[in-house]
Amino acid sequence: MPIYTCTAAQGTLTGESKALLAAEITGIHADINHVPPAYVNVVFSELPADSVFAGGRPGRPLILTGWVRRGHPQEEATRLALELSSATARISGVDASQIMVVLQDSPARSAVEGGRVLPEPGEEKEWLRQSEA
Numbered sequence: 001m002p003i004y005t006c007t008a009a010q011g012t013l014t015g016e017s018k019a020l021l022a023a024e025i026t027g028i029h030a031d032i033n034h035v036p037p038a039y040v041n042v043v044f045s046e047l048p049a050d051s052v053f054a055g056g057r058p059g060r061p062l063i064l065t066g067w068v069r070r071g072h073p074q075e076e077a078t079r080l081a082l083e084l085s086s087a088t089a090r091i092s093g094v095d096a097s098q099i100m101v102v103l104q105d106s107p108a109r110s111a112v113e114g115g116r117v118l119p120e121p122g123e124e125k126e127w128l129r130q131s132e133a
Helices: 015-033 074-092 122-131
Strands: 005-010 041-047 062-069 101-105
Touching: 005 015, 005 074, 015 041, 015 062, 015 074, 062 074, 074 101
Parallel strands: 005 041, 062 101
Antiparallel strands: 005 062
C-alpha cells in the first residue's frame, strides 16, 4: 500500500545499503501503521551526480518520499518521518543534515493495488479477507 521512493545521486547507496534500508523502512512503517510488512513498497531512484542539487548548487542530498493513506494520527505520522530519517542516516552514512523525508497522504480511495481500491486505515483485515475469497 504505501510506497517509498529513495532518491539519491549515483554511488550514494550500495546494493547492501539499499537492501538494509528497504528492510528498515518496511519494518518502521509496518510497526507504526500496524500493517503487514508485505504492504510496504520501496523503490530506489539514482540520478547522475550532475542532476542532483541542493540550494541551487550541485549536492548529494538523500530524499525519501512516501505516499501513505490519509487517516493515521498526526503523532504517528511525525514519529514515522523521524524514525525514517534516523534510519536513513544510520544505514546510508549520509549526514542527517543532507536527508529529507516527506510523507504525502491522500484518501485510500485515491489508490488502487492489485485492481482493488485500497482500504481505509483500520480496514486492512477485511480487505485482505475479501481478496482471499
